[in-house]
Amino acid sequence: MASERLDKILVSQGVATRSGAKELIRSGFVSADGYIVRRPEEKFDPESTEIAVRGMPIGYRKNLYIMMNKPKGVLSASRDSRSSTVIDLLPQELKRSGLFPAGRLDRDTEGFILITDDGELAHKMLSPKNHVYKLYEAQCDRELSEEDVRRFAEGISCGEETFMPAGMELTGSNTALVEICEGRFHQVKKMFHACGAEVTALRRLRIGGVNLDESLAPGECRELTADELREILSKNRRISL
Ligand code: URA
Numbered sequence: 001m002a003s004e005r006l007d008k009i010l011v012s013q014g015v016a017t018r019s020g021a022k023e024l025i026r027s028g029f030v031s032a033d034g035y036i037v038r039r040p041e042e043k044f045d046p047e048s049t050e051i052a053v054r055g056m057p058i059g060y061r062k063n064l065y066i067m068m069n070k071p072k073g074v075l076s077a078s079r080d081s082r083s084s085t086v087i088d089l090l091p092q093e094l095k096r097s098g099l100f101p102a103g104r105l106d107r108d109t110e111g112f113i114l115i116t117d118d119g120e121l122a123h124k125m126l127s128p129k130n131h132v133y134k135l136y137e138a139q140c141d142r143e144l145s146e147e148d149v150r151r152f153a154e155g156i157s158c159g160e161e162t163f164m165p166a167g168m169e170l171t172g173s174n175t176a177l178v179e180i181c182e183g184r185f186h187q188v189k190k191m192f193h194a195c196g197a198e199v200t201a202l203r204r205l206r207i208g209g210v211n212l213d214e215s216l217a218p219g220e221c222r223e224l225t226a227d228e229l230r231e232i233l234s235k236n237r238r239i240s241l
Helices: 006-012 018-026 119-126 146-154 187-194 226-231
Strands: 030-032 051-053 065-070 110-116 134-140 167-170 175-180 199-207 221-223
Touching: 006 018, 006 030, 006 051, 065 226, 110 119, 134 187, 146 167, 146 175, 146 187, 175 187, 187 199
Parallel strands: 110 199
Antiparallel strands: 030 051, 065 110, 065 221, 134 175, 134 199, 167 175
C-alpha cells in the first residue's frame, strides 16, 4: 500500500478530526514503529507500520465491514436532517468517515444491513449481474400458497417493472422466505402487491453466504469475521427455483 500522511491515517481510522490529529501529532502523542513523530505531513505505509496514539496501537484497517441489525423506524442513509440513520447508530469505536449502508432497506424493514467504506465491494454486492442473493422473511395480510411460489419463480411484472424470477418458500400460513438479487426500490412489497397481497412485516436475514447474527438486538452491530467477508459475495441460493 502507498504511504500516506500521518494525520490522514489517523483521520481515516476515526481517531480524530484533521485538526485534532495535527494537534495530537505535534504534541508528541503519536508514534510510528515506536518512534514519536511530530510532523503531521510525514508519510508512512499504514499496513506495515505500527502507528500508536498514547502508546495504544490504532489497529489500522483499510476498510470496515459492519453487520447491523437495522431496527424499524431508522433510515438506511448516511445522513438525514430529520431522521436517525443507521450511521447514527454506530458505536463510537466503529465510527469513521466514508462509511455508508450498502443498499437500502425501507424505513419499516428490519434486519441485516452491511455498512462499509468499500465502494467496490458494495457495488459487487448490489449489482444484479453478480447474482448475490438477499433473503427476506415476509409476513403478508393474506394466506400464501403454492400459486404465489409459482408466480415468484416465473418472474413478476408490476406496472412498468419486470422483476427477475425469485425463490419463495412458505414458512407459515401468511409468512414466506423470499430470495432476490436485484434490490430495487420496494421490490419485495411490489412483488407481493402484484399477487394481491400486502406485506405487513419484512426482515432481511441473509446477504450472499452470510446470515444475520441473531444475537444482535435491533440497532446492534459488529464487524464481519474474516470468513463472513469471504462469503458475502457468494452466489449460492438458499432457495432453488
Ligand atoms: N424489498 C422491499 O420492499 N423493501 C425493502 O426494504 C427491501 C426489499
